[in-house]
Amino acid sequence: MTPNRLALALAALFAVQPVFADEPFVVKDIRVEGIQRTEAGTVFSYLPVKVGEVMTDEKTAAAIKALYATGFFKDVRLEARDGVVIVTVEERPSIAKITLNGIKEFSEDDLKNGLKQTGLAEGRVLDRALLDKAEQELQRQYFNRGRYAVEIKSTLTPLERNRVAVQFDVVEGDSARIRQINIVGNKAFKEKELLNQFTSTTPGWLTWYTKNDQYSKSRLGGDIEALRSFYLNRGYLEFNVDSTQVSISPDKQGIYITVNVTEGPQYKVSDVKLAGQMLVPEAELQKLVTVKPGEVFERDRLTETTKKIADRLGNDGYAFANVNAVPELDKDKSTVAFTLFVDPGRRVYVNRVNVTGNTKTRDEVVRREIRQMEGAYYDAEKISRSRDRLNRLGYFNEVNIETPSVAGTTDQVDVNVGVTEKSTGNVMLGAGFSSSEGLVLSGSVSQSNVFGTGNRLSAQINSGSVNKVYSLSFTNPYYTIDGISLGYDLYRRDIDATDLDNVGDYKTSTYGAGVRFGLPVNERDFISFGLTYEQTSLTTNPSSPTIYQLFEQEFGRDNDTLRLDTSWARDTRNSYLFPTKGQLQRVAAEVGTPAGSLQYYKLSFQHQQFLPLSKRFTLMLNGEVGIGGGLSGKPLPFFKNFYAGGNSSVRGFKNGTLGPQDQNEDALGGDKRILGNAELFFPLPGLKDDQSLRMSAFVDAGATFGPNDHQGRYKDFAFDDLRYSAGIAVLWVSPLGPLKFSLAQPLVSKSGDKEEMFQFTLGNTF
Incomplete structure (x- = not known):
């Protein structure tokens, strides 16, 4: 020195x-x-x-x-x-100002909040050690986005009154992409199949949006767990991830990942036993065991079994029931036996039900859907049912229910219901194009949670040259405390089919007003009644189908109807927009009573089933039948006919065109209809975790039958007359409402059918 x-x-x-x-x-x-x-x-x-x-x-x-x-x-x-x-x-000088230059990947406010967590913020005292820590924090933020080439330089500028300005100059560089993922040690499964379990991936056609080709330590950790679950669900109980190496190329633009695994042998289940304090008959619990001797072990089934047993005990108030599965491995025979030890714990009751997150929706709107009561014993089934009912309202993006213990007690829990609200006001749009009608626009404005009351109000306008609809509807789903609903409808509907090239010529102008009541029979069943008065003015011309002209000649141009509507529905679906399990059953009747000049009936039945095939795949099966006819010797009005074809029935065919036709090959509709749909839903490739977008592959079948065709023949039901189509579809819950489009190819068609491969709907179908 x-x-x-x-x-x-x-x-x-x-x-x-x-x-x-x-x-x-x-x-x-x-x-x-x-x-x-x-x-x-x-x-x-x-x-x-x-x-x-x-x-x-x-x-x-x-x-x-x-x-x-x-x-x-x-x-x-x-x-x-x-x-x-x-x-x-x-x-020490104080920090007067913090400036970030060159920031594009993040918002400046987000980065400043991150710096504040390290202790570096405007108004605070400057510490050189904190400045170094802040640079490291900025670097960490960029590394999390895969930008390993980022360069960060800090500069201090002295100011008056012992203050300084801190400036960070950032050169972000390009994001490093995952160039290769290798799995070493796999023998039972191909590497491609294993990599399908990963969210992390090499660059693809959608990774510009998903960013899944950018390395993330937390994402890779999730991928490793997904890989472990894949093996454990296929019997590989001794599967192990030995090591994971992540390396970066010298130019810091490429990431290379290697995962070393040991598979071990595949195990089968040799025995499953129950032990402990069960509190319910053992035979009842045995029915909940989905792990069967002789089958290859699946961890998901074992987890499902323990959850079902715990939930069953939870239905009797044992909120903290615990079921431990203890395995006994026989490595020589590659078998495993399980003993399920049941510990019910203490029986508890609910102290308080707390609702949070509902800034717009009133508390009572949420609470009236909750089936778990304060002061009652804890019931897991009622809590699950409450969650499903809240999800089906359509008011919330997310519903979370937690049941923490009450501090200082051993037999009480609170039920904390947390909701994340979404916009319940919708602007729905529909659009179509044809050579005869040109562009057709329709729309509606609706609010399904008016002022947070849970009441629904909607106004619909359809400005098309063929269909003009003006309607106003109001529904109070809880007119009484017991859940009886009351609704009113006021509408005008004009139909002008004279310019269409696929439907027989006629015009109608209908005014209507009605009232509706809904009665909940139980948690799953719902009955509705409605009474509507309609006035219809009918116009035909010489080119109209003969049966249309005959109807006008017999009953005149002006008719009225006092219509009675009733229906029964059972809905066990777990979601309104994207259900993955449950079913919808519906029976409906529409009757033109003798109090009006038009007397008829229409009956319909629908059964829809959602079957979860896996976490990502759901199979939907849908069947519908309808039949109608006249009463008191009068025919079914042709403008009350059933129609088939289009994006909501048999895709690949123009809307309403499947069934009897007149001499001009224009659709007449029918007094009978049958529809069937099988649809497999799955995430859009590259968007596995997106909850607002999904894809499907489908097969549709259906047609209408009934009135005399131009040759005077009655087209009764026949399997040979069913039309079939297959294709793919995408459903996106957009900010303007559900957007659904399909690409379908007719498999079976008839002469005169109007095919239309591409179809779409934005919003509800009007």
């Missing part, structure tokens, strides 16, 4: 040494010098001595140490003059 540097070091050392007499003394006064922003009281609060007390070397050292520890000062000196302690400090 040079003499000059040694002198500077010694000067710095002595600068922080207290300058006192050898003997302790009584403090007469304390003065603070050098402060600009810090209050003198702050300095006094850190001194271990007060006026009138004795000052010693130990207290002096403690005072200096305490003042340095505040981080406010970069130099501290204590001196004594005639019993007066003089504290001289040199403050």
Whole structure:
């Protein structure tokens, strides 16, 4: 060390040494010098001595140490003059402004919030150590986005009043992409099949949106767990991930991942036994066991079994029931036996039901769907049912229900219902194009949660040249506390089919007003009744189908109907838009009563089933039948016919065109209809976790039957007359409403059918 540097070091050392007499003394006064922003009281609060007390070397050292520890000062000196302690400090500069240059990947506010977590923020004291920590935090943020080539440089600019401006200049560089993922040690399964379990992937056609080709440590951890689940669900109980290597290319643009695994043997289940305090008949619990001897072990089935048993005990109030599966491996035979130890725990009841997250929706709207009551024993089934009912409302993006223990008790829990609200006001649009009608636009404005009351209000306008609809509807789903609903409808509907090339010519203008009641029979069944009065004005012309002209001649142009509607529905689906399990059954009847000039009936039945095939695949089976006819010797009005074809029935055919036709091959509809759909839903490739978008492959079948065709023949039901189609579809819950489009190829068609491969609907079908 040079003499000059040694002198500077010694000067710095002595600068922080207290300058006192050898003997302790009584403090007469304390003065603070050098402060600009810090209050003198702050300095006094850190001194271990007060006026009138004795000052010693130990207290002096403690005072200096305490003042340095505040981080406010970069130099501290204590001196004594005639019993007066003089504290001289040199403050660290404060941060007046933080500037981030070159930021594109993040918002500046997000990065500043991250820096604040490290202690670096405007208004705080500058610490060089914190500045280094802040650079590391910025670097970490970019590394999490796969930008390993990022360069960060900080600059300090002194300002007046002992302040500084901190500037970070960032060169973000390009994101590093995963160039290759290798799995080493696999024998039972091909590497491609295993990589399908990963969310991380090499660049593809959608990775510009998903960012799944950017390396993330947490994402890779999730992929490793998915790989482990894949093997455990196929009997490989001793599967192990030995190591994971992640390397980056010299240019920091490519990531290479290698996962080394040991598969081990495949195990089969040899026996499953129940033990412990079961509290319910063992035979009842045995029915819940889905793991069967002789089958290859599947971890998901074992998890499902333990959950079902715990839930069954939960239905009787045992909220903390625990079921432990203890395996016994026979490595020689590659078999495993399980003993399920049941510990019901203490029976508990519900103290409070708390609702949070509902900033717009009123508390009572949420609470009236909750089936778990305060003061009652905990019931897992009722809590699950409450979650399903809240999801089916369509008011919330997410519904979470937690049941924490009440502090200080052993037999009480709270039910905390947390909801994340979404916009319940929708603007629905529909669009279509044909050579005869051109562009047709329709729309509606609806609010399904008016002022947070749970009431529904909607107005619909269809401005098409063929279909004009003006309607206003209001529904109060809880007109009574028991859940009886009340609704009103007011509408005008004009149909002008004279310019269409696929439907027989006619015009109708209908005015209607009605009232509806809904009665919940139980948690799953719902009955509705409605009474509507309609006035219909009918117009035909010489080119209209003969049966249309005959109807007008017999019944005149103006008719009225007092229509009675009733239906029964059972809905056990777990979601309104994207159900993965459950079913919908519906029986409906529409009757034109003798109080009006049009007397008829229409009956329909629908059964829809959702079957979860796996976490990602759901099979939907749908069947519908309908039949109608006249009453009191009168025919079914042709404008009340059933129709088939289109995006909501048999895709690949134009809307309403399947069935009897007139001499111009225009669709007449029918008094009978049958529809069948089989649809496999799955995530859009590359968007596995997106909850608003999914894809499907489908097969549709259906047609209408009934009125005499142009040759005077009655087209009764025949399987040979069914049309079939197959294709793919995409459903997206967009901000404007559900968007559904399909690409379908007719498999079986008839002469005169109007095919249409591409179809789409934005919003509800009007």
